[in-house]
Amino acid sequence: MLMIKVYIDIIFFVFMKVQKIGSRGFLFTFPDFIPYPQVPMSIQIYVINGKNHLFICDTGIEKEQMIMLKDYLKDKNLLSKPIIIFNSHFHMDHIGGNGVFETAQIISHISCRANMVQTMERIKKEKKARLKDKSIAYPTIIFQERMVFPQDNVEFFYSPGHSEDSASCYDQLDKVLYVGDNLVDPLPFLTWHRIDRYLITLQNYCNFDTKVIILGHNLVLNDISFIEESINYIEKFRDFDIDITDFTPRHSAWYRWSFIYIGLDLKDKGKDKEALKYFKHIKDLIRHPKIKPLDEEELGEIEGFLKEELENK
Numbered sequence: 001m002l003m004i005k006v007y008i009d010i011i012f013f014v015f016m017k018v019q020k021i022g023s024r025g026f027l028f029t030f031p032d033f034i035p036y037p038q039v040p041m042s043i044q045i046y047v048i049n050g051k052n053h054l055f056i057c058d059t060g061i062e063k064e065q066m067i068m069l070k071d072y073l074k075d076k077n078l079l080s081k082p083i084i085i086f087n088s089h090f091h092m093d094h095i096g097g098n099g100v101f102e103t104a105q106i107i108s109h110i111s112c113r114a115n116m117v118q119t120m121e122r123i124k125k126e127k128k129a130r131l132k133d134k135s136i137a138y139p140t141i142i143f144q145e146r147m148v149f150p151q152d153n154v155e156f157f158y159s160p161g162h163s164e165d166s167a168s169c170y171d172q173l174d175k176v177l178y179v180g181d182n183l184v185d186p187l188p189f190l191t192w193h194r195i196d197r198y199l200i201t202l203q204n205y206c207n208f209d210t211k212v213i214i215l216g217h218n219l220v221l222n223d224i225s226f227i228e229e230s231i232n233y234i235e236k237f238r239d240f241d242i243d244i245t246d247f248t249p250r251h252s253a254w255y256r257w258s259f260i261y262i263g264l265d266l267k268d269k270g271k272d273k274e275a276l277k278y279f280k281h282i283k284d285l286i287r288h289p290k291i292k293p294l295d296e297e298e299l300g301e302i303e304g305f306l307k308e309e310l311e312n313k
């Protein structure tokens with residue numbers, strides 16, 4: 001019996017790091033999520049042990065991660081309160097373990113749920129994604145602007161930016177802000193064309209009284225300087241005026257894909273002419289040594305896509 005226990009603990013250490021934050025927070029970190037070739041990221045899931053509820057911010061990419069997290073919480077006797085899962089946005093690396101806690105309520109912004117339903121319908125048709133790795137469950141409670149649990153001193157609020165459906169969680173007691181992908185290491189990843197609105201969200205973050213700011217991947221911040229740098233970057237990005245001299249492969253990954261995703265979003269909203277500006281910009285830069293993907297397959301995919309979008313236009 002003891003042998004088995006030790007073995008499980010070793011697995012925890014290898015695949016999941018747990019860090020105590022403030023008086024009632026647990027930060028779970030899972031390594032090696034690779035959204036684009038050669039850009040490994042960690043996944044961070046934040047848990048708040050509130051007075052009446054246990055809140056879980058985002059659920060990772062694979063259900064195994066949430067199962068491991070659940071085992072840890074069970075081990076620490078933290079599963080006695082009703083569970084509230086919060087989805088910061090609909091991207092697959094934030095909702096993959098939604099269904100692991102069968103009795104949980106799942107909270108999201110109204111458009112996050114709509115996007116999830118739409119994406120899952122598409123994936124099921126394409127049969128492309130490895131859905132067996134996921135435990136998908138849709139939000140059961142949706143909000144428009146803000147939702148507060150006053151007795152727990154926890155609030156969720158709409159904060160669009162990285163995506164149109166992005167929302168954040170604020171622990172009023174410990175002054176911890178969970179921002180999902182609205183802040184990304186080392187620079188913002190934009191997938192929504194409303195850059196003006198993204199800036200408002202980040203400026204609003206600066207007005208919060210925060211001790212700790214937790215990102216969906218990689219970073220934990222103790223002051224707002226990273227937010228100010230992100231605002232600075234987005235203002236320059238808006239004007240197509242980014243200095244790429246010091247870019248690393250990680251910078252360039254978010255840079256090139258931001259142009260592609262904003263172009264796609266504009267196209268989706270019927271703004272074809274504006275979309276072309278984004279596609280053209282990245283087409284002209286894609287073989288620049290600071291922007292070119294290290295991975296040939298990614299380069300081929302992007303060039304093929306851009307050729308199709310820009311042909312005869």
Ligand SMILES: [Zn+2]
Binds near residue numbers: 181
């Ligand atoms: Zn995302």
